[in-house]
Amino acid sequence: MKVQHHKIVIIGAGIAGAALAHRLGLLGYTPLVIDKRGIAKGASGAAGAFVSPKIGKGSTLQQLTNQAFDIAKDFYRRYTPEHFFQSGIIRIPKNNEDAQKFAAYAAHNIANYRTLTPQALHEMGIKAVFESFFFPEAGVCEASDVCHRLMQETPLLSEEVYSLQQEAETWKLTTATRTLTATHVVLCTGYEDRLADLSYMGIRGTWGTRADFATKRSIPYTMHQSISISATHNGIVKVGATHEKQITTPIPCDETQAQRLKTKAADLVDSDDFQLVRSYCGMRSGSRDFFPLVGKVIDVEYMLQTYPKIVRGAVAPLRHLKGLYILGGLGGRGFVFAPLMAKWLSALMLEETPVPDTVNPDRLFWKWARKLEIRN
Numbered sequence: 001m002k003v004q005h006h007k008i009v010i011i012g013a014g015i016a017g018a019a020l021a022h023r024l025g026l027l028g029y030t031p032l033v034i035d036k037r038g039i040a041k042g043a044s045g046a047a048g049a050f051v052s053p054k055i056g057k058g059s060t061l062q063q064l065t066n067q068a069f070d071i072a073k074d075f076y077r078r079y080t081p082e083h084f085f086q087s088g089i090i091r092i093p094k095n096n097e098d099a100q101k102f103a104a105y106a107a108h109n110i111a112n113y114r115t116l117t118p119q120a121l122h123e124m125g126i127k128a129v130f131e132s133f134f135f136p137e138a139g140v141c142e143a144s145d146v147c148h149r150l151m152q153e154t155p156l157l158s159e160e161v162y163s164l165q166q167e168a169e170t171w172k173l174t175t176a177t178r179t180l181t182a183t184h185v186v187l188c189t190g191y192e193d194r195l196a197d198l199s200y201m202g203i204r205g206t207w208g209t210r211a212d213f214a215t216k217r218s219i220p221y222t223m224h225q226s227i228s229i230s231a232t233h234n235g236i237v238k239v240g241a242t243h244e245k246q247i248t249t250p251i252p253c254d255e256t257q258a259q260r261l262k263t264k265a266a267d268l269v270d271s272d273d274f275q276l277v278r279s280y281c282g283m284r285s286g287s288r289d290f291f292p293l294v295g296k297v298i299d300v301e302y303m304l305q306t307y308p309k310i311v312r313g314a315v316a317p318l319r320h321l322k323g324l325y326i327l328g329g330l331g332g333r334g335f336v337f338a339p340l341m342a343k344w345l346s347a348l349m350l351e352e353t354p355v356p357d358t359v360n361p362d363r364l365f366w367k368w369a370r371k372l373e374i375r376n
């Protein structure tokens with residue numbers, strides 16, 4: 001049987017793979033996307049998909065997140081308007097201590113926000129006792145629909161990629177039914193990192209649950225405190241998320257988590273009539289330093305064999321695996337980061353435009369290599 005060759009193959013059809021496929025489509029390319037479970041069946045299908053800015057004291061991660069938020073809200077409004085509800089998001093302090101921090105955060109907020117008093121919040125039916133921030137441009141995506149919409153022009157192969165091997169200038173991918181080759185391969189595989197040696201990136205999974213409830217109440221705005229509660233849409237309110245680091249492989253969704261979310265929701269809104277419609281769960285992935293992972297993949301074996309002294313702190317020229325890339329480590333903000341990260345990665349792949357150091361996985365290599373010496 002003739003082996004099919006593709007210029008670009010993306011492995012993973014979550015929001016990372018979908019945003020990249022969409023971006024490449026706009027630039028005139030038709031990548032093949034391969035996912036063992038179909039579109040948005042990993043973390044992306046579970047996400048509450050709240051698209052909001054980050055608050056804080058102006059850290060680099062906050063600045064990057066807010067840059068990504070600025071792109072994301074316009075992206076979803078433009079390309080998936082029927083699946084993005086720009087309901088505005090209220091950020092509510094958890095307690096007295098948190099409220100004091102909010103005062104320091106104000107100077108680092110994105111420009112378009114305002115402060116809501118506890119009285120204004122009470123008038124909206126929100127049980128909050130502290131001044132809160134309101135971001136009117138923030139909103140909520142219908143996670144699965146957004147991914148499907150972004151991939152509507154993209155061919156999809158629903159199979160697991162078992163192996164990925166470099167052969168001269170191409171990559172050979174093997175699934176249960178076929179072998180195919182590609183010039184560029186992008187790993188958008190979320191928390192799963194076994195197709196290449198990505199150990200230096202420190203990819204970790206965190207298990208999370210979200211629950212959708214039917215309600216007769218009308219909740220006008222999305223809000224976030226220790227959990228997130230969406231504005232009601234078609235009689236449904238989305239409540240997310242619990243996060244559990246000790247769960248390392250996916251387990252069936254547990255209804256008790258959903259009930260716990262309902263109990264927590266009662267701290268903010270009247271949730272008596274919330275009837276569970278469905279709970280979702282999934283494993284989101286983060287990097288060692290919580291920044292996204294966007295760029296080329298280092299040839300770890302070559303580096304360690306050719307420059308054994310790097311484990312003792314020596315520096316050597318980095319060699320990457322030609323044509324292999326990653327777009328991942330999006331943490332709890334995949335829907336915020338994906339559009340900007342897809343833009344940066346496509347510019348790297350097609351024009352060799354470097355990605356910013358903050359997201360380039362190379363940043364994690366040297367420290368990881370030195371730790372190998374300590375471990376041995």
Ligand SMILES: Cc1cc2nc3c(=O)[nH]c(=O)nc-3n(C[C@H](O)[C@H](O)[C@H](O)COP(=O)(O)OP(=O)(O)OC[C@H]3O[C@@H](n4cnc5c(N)ncnc54)[C@H](O)[C@@H]3O)c2cc1C
Binds near residue numbers: 046191209333
């Ligand atoms: C409960 C919960 C709530 C969340 N809430 C929000 C939120 O409000 N806002 C927000 O922005 N983010 C949120 N997140 C985070 C967000 O979901 C993730 O950051 C995002 O979905 C990551 O997308 P991804 O495409 O990188 O990974 P995934 O969606 O996990 O996609 C990876 C895909 O790769 C496929 N795959 C892996 N290995 C292979 C292989 N060998 N062959 C073929 N296919 C393979 C998998 O099947 C999977 O579909 C939440 C996450 C959870 C779990």
